Amino acid sequence: MGVYNRILKKSLWVFHMSASPCNNCDIEVLDLLTPGYDLERFGIKLVGSIRHADVLLITGMGGCKISERVVRLYNQAPKPVFVVAVGTCPIGGATFKDSYSRCGPLDKLIPVNLYIPGCPPKPEAMIEGLLKLLGRLD
């Protein structure tokens, strides 16, 4: 794992998945890429395909219809893959915890490596979280 981790640390590719969110965390994730925060300076890049991803960034409370797809996408991802739950929704459901269409929390569906709570988490908090993930690779 030593060599693999050393390489991974320099270029973490992220796939963003929205599992019934309110859009807010998703926009903040996109915001990370723009000049204000510029996540790419850490070598972190958003990719379009799950098969290229090292990290799954999952937002939203996990609706029943989408949950099945989330599990399917997780199974398609090359392992090892790190799962990051962004926002309060995938962790505890936030205001939607009693919703009839909720199949979450996320860790009931797939194993989660890192939780970033907040509604929405500030971009600084997300950067902090992803850096913690990078630090864990040492």
Place this chain on the structure above:
Amino acid sequence: MSEDFNLPVGPFHPLLEEAEYFKITLDGEKVKEIEMETGWMHRAIEKLSESNTFDQTIFLVERICGICSASHPFACVNALEDIGNVEIPLRARYIRSLIGEMERIHSHLLWLGLAGHFIGYDTLWMWAWKYREPILEVIELITGNRNHYGVFRIGGVRKDYDISLNTRVNEVMDMLEKKLSMVAKAAMDDPVLKSRLCGVGILTKEDAINYCATGPTARASGVAIDVRKDEPYAAYDLLDFDIIVREEGDVFAKTVVRILEMLESIKMVRQIIERLRKISGPIYNDVAEIPAGEGIGRHEAPRGEVFHYIRSDGSNRPIRHKIRAPSYVNIPTYEVSCPGMNLSDVMITLASVDPCYCCTERSVKLFDSKGTEIAQNLLELSQRKTDRLIDELGESELWKLL
């Protein structure tokens, strides 16, 4: 001879930042038909609202959409105040309008950036989102959060506006006005951009009316509707602003409408913060209870008209809460704006109405006469009906019919 080809897009697609599924029927490279499947983002908000108190409902509807997170609570408090005939202090009316307009600026900038990204003009994306950052910073100074402001309450607002912020707000508005004119010039005079956007995804005035389109989508097609002017609420009747209308109905017209609307919003923000200097008084009126009755609330969100209907039976919870988000009527216009176009132009047409799928999600549950739920799977339902018919008629009888 050409054959039809079905192209599935989604639910997880690099170009869609929300999960959504489109089925595009193609003839060669021309689009013949477009269909959409919803339900991926369904969160049962109307049902949840019935089990929440009125104060909690405002927080809940704020989380319908994270981009226009002031518009839903705005319409919701309008509806609740309509039930109880609640008077709002003048200062609170101005603060509400201030937040509404700030949100319009950041939402339109967000759209401008994404539209640039969709047609492969990433510079525009980075520019627009860079200038959006100071707006979010100002919103954070005023309300305490970048998104999900949580300032609306029945009878007024929760947080007062601090006059000492005026200098910073003015600074940001000056900067934005300068940069916006620069972006507008760069975007509106660019020959490449013009050839990509002009004449693409045309929505005629008749279709806009037939499909009940709202907001910038309708205004770019020549339909001059705007709730802020037609039925003023908050402080909009006291402010001086224009409705931007274009006749062309294509994606370029929608872009122009949004850019010019941002400049109008900047004008309004300047007026509001100047007047807030002179107006003092409370920021909310105490409301003891919401009486039995029903009320409607409307708000001109960045994407169009938000409509909330609330019925109360005198308890502390709504017994029915109906929400109609602007994207719910804007998205079906794809049916007329997409067919006949090249596949490469579909993405920008889909993006041109600024769709918010989170606002749009609905689900349908069918019950039979006995009150038991019918299976969601319509195929299974149909097959079961055939089985039942065979049982009733007997297989030999069916053969005779043939």
